[in-house]
Amino acid sequence: MAIHYSRICLQYLIHLAHDNVDFRLPEIRSLLSLRGKPFDPGENFKEKSPFWRLNGLSEEDVNSIMARTVCAKSAFELWGHGRTHSELRNSLLKYPTENMSPFLQKDSTYKINVYTFNKTLEFEDRIKKIDAMEYLSFEGRVNLRNPKHIFCLLEDYGTDPNDIPDEPLYIYFGRWIADGQRELIRSHSVKKRHFIGNTSMDAGLSFIMANHARVKAHDLVYDPFVGTGSLLVACSHFGAYVCGTDIDYNTIHGIGKASRKNQKWRGPDENIRANLRQYGSEKLYVDVLVSDASKPIWRDGVLFDTIITDPPYGIRESTRRTGSQKDSVNSVKPSEDYVGDSHVPVSMAYHLSDIFTDLLNFSAHHLVIGGRLVYWLPIYRPEYCEEMVPLNACLRLVSNCEQTLSSHTSRRLITMEKIKEPEETDVLAHLSDPHFSPYQGHNAFREKYFSGISKRTLTGKEETNKMAANGGE
Numbered sequence: 518m519a520i521h522y523s524r525i526c527l528q529y530l531i532h533l534a535h536d537n538v539d540f541r542l543p544e545i546r547s548l549l550s551l552r553g554k555p556f557d558p559g560e561n562f563k564e565k566s567p568f569w570r571l572n573g574l575s576e577e578d579v580n581s582i583m584a585r586t587v588c589a590k591s592a593f594e595l596w597g598h599g600r601t602h603s604e605l606r607n608s609l610l611k612y613p614t615e616n617m618s619p620f621l622q623k624d625s626t627y628k629i630n631v632y633t634f635n636k637t638l639e640f641e642d643r644i645k646k647i648d649a650m651e652y653l654s655f656e657g658r659v660n661l662r663n664p665k666h667i668f669c670l671l672e673d674y675g676t677d678p679n680d681i682p683d684e685p686l687y688i689y690f691g692r693w694i695a696d697g698q699r700e701l702i703r704s705h706s707v708k709k710r711h712f713i714g715n716t717s718m719d720a721g722l723s724f725i726m727a728n729h730a731r732v733k734a735h736d737l738v739y740d741p742f743v744g745t746g747s748l749l750v751a752c753s754h755f756g757a758y759v760c761g762t763d764i765d766y767n768t769i770h771g772i773g774k775a776s777r778k779n780q781k782w783r784g785p786d787e788n789i790r791a792n793l794r795q796y797g798s799e800k801l802y803v804d805v806l807v808s809d810a811s812k813p814i815w816r817d818g819v820l821f822d823t824i825i826t827d828p829p830y831g832i833r834e835s836t837r838r839t840g841s842q843k844d845s846v847n848s849v850k851p852s853e854d855y856v857g858d859s860h861v862p863v864s865m866a867y868h869l870s871d872i873f874t875d876l877l878n879f880s881a882h883h884l885v886i887g888g889r890l891v892y893w894l895p896i897y898r899p900e901y902c903e904e905m906v907p908l909n910a911c912l913r914l915v916s917n918c919e920q921t922l923s924s925h926t927s928r929r930l931i932t933m934e935k936i937k938e939p940e941e942t943d944v945l946a947h948l949s950d951p952h953f954s955p956y957q958g959h960n961a962f963r964e965k966y967f968s969g970i971s972k973r974t975l976t977g978k979e980e981t982n983k984m985a986a987n988g989g990e
């Protein structure tokens with residue numbers, strides 16, 4: 518009983534990847550909340566550090582986070598830590614023997630890894646560091662190929678590659694528990710995806726979005742600007758049923774011009790269902806429809822556990838909605854840089870601010886309570902302030918993370934959670950509180966985006982390519 522008690526009071530060390538730094542905390546918080554656990558960091562927590570100490574978790578909690586995270590690399594049961602090797606030694610010697618001994622037994626095998634952040638060590642130096650750990654009573658045999666237990670000495674040399682100290686700033690030692698799902702970034706790369714488009718979302722960000730959204734098995738997930746379905750691919754990986762709509766007939770039907778170099782037309786079966794089949798999740802495909810997100814097509818009431826989407830910003834594709842012939846005085850041509858082969862019967866401008874107001878209203882009406890909306894908001898950085906993030910009385914803002922795209926532009930990943938059903942008074946909320954009214958400044962995003970960079974020497978085309986390389990539009 519005593520051993521059980523001490524084992525659930527352990528501290529765990531999470532080693533995080535040093536990319537998408539802004540997205541890491543909301544990801545880990547979201548995954549913890551799926552287990553009903555709060556984020557309880559150790560003292561001196563630094564969000565930008567690659568190492569986080571977490572309290573109040575069980576090994577099962579840690580395993581469940583690692584089974585989903587793409588932001589964390591590995592997790593360890595932390596046995597000791599300190600600013601110097603001597604502090605580490607003191608800390609390790611104080612660690613309860615009953616916590617260590619099950620992993621140090623004579624009949625077991627083990628290996629010790631050395632990991633250094635922001636410094637590369639010679640092989641001999643690593644061996645010296647391992648030899649210096651002899652004060653821990655490892656009784657098992659070393660087995661480098663297939664050890665029963667893996668331990669790791671992790672040294673943190675700070676985050677400045679131009680100022681690497683001789684000695685580590687902080688050192689940790691722990692028992693390895695699990696790796697995260699970084700491998701998904703490679704295995705689901707859009708480069709190897711069956712059906713892609715000019716705006717297909719990068720695999721890593723798609724999984725981050727699905728984690729921020731807390732998508733889980735048997736959920737029903739909807740993407741109203743589905744494109745080639747990259748977000749549905751990530752959500753179905755976590756066992757959710759997925760569906761989507763897009764205004765573009767050719768995209769939904771997987772026909773028209775191909776986006777790949779050296780391929781003129783899309784081949785047969787280049788569609789979203791085939792993408793899910795590629796990753797073994799076709800049984801979770803519900804359907805996709807041609808539909809304009811500005812028009813109501815859904816029956817009233819709660820329909821979806823999650824709404825996850827990457828709305829058009831008008832950089833690579835125009836922001837459009839369908840209209841009748843008589844509306845066509847207001848119709849817009851696709852933007853000059855629009856390279857897709859689109860098919861939208863008669864299209865009219867769909868202002869960015871309206872897109873977001875519609876998206877939040879739709880989510881307020883059609884999400885389950887506790888269900889999340891996760892979407893990208895384009896931002897003109899010189900003018901951005903938090904008040905620009907659209908609000909809705911039925912949705913609580915959970916997180917707001919920035920991905921910088923250029924010196925002047927970025928997009929922010931917004932996560933909201935439905936807290937109540939809409940009432941009649943909510944429809945009028947925008948009249949009394951400017952937070953709830955559409956931010957008209959978003960409409961000028963495209964114009965500002967290009968005027969911003971014209972101050973520099975980049976051409977619109979170059980900058981567009983840069984955004985695409987970042988997984989943006």
Ligand SMILES: C[S@@+](CC[C@H](N)C(=O)[O-])C[C@H]1O[C@@H](n2cnc3c(N)ncnc32)[C@H](O)[C@@H]1O
Nearest residue numbers: 717718742744745747763764765809810829837
């Ligand atoms: C940024 S892309 C989405 C890319 C998608 N996440 C993917 O991975 O392929 C935005 C999509 O919104 C669609 N779209 C534009 N206006 C729309 C509207 N009014 N209603 C529905 N879809 C629209 C475009 O055709 C485009 O496919």
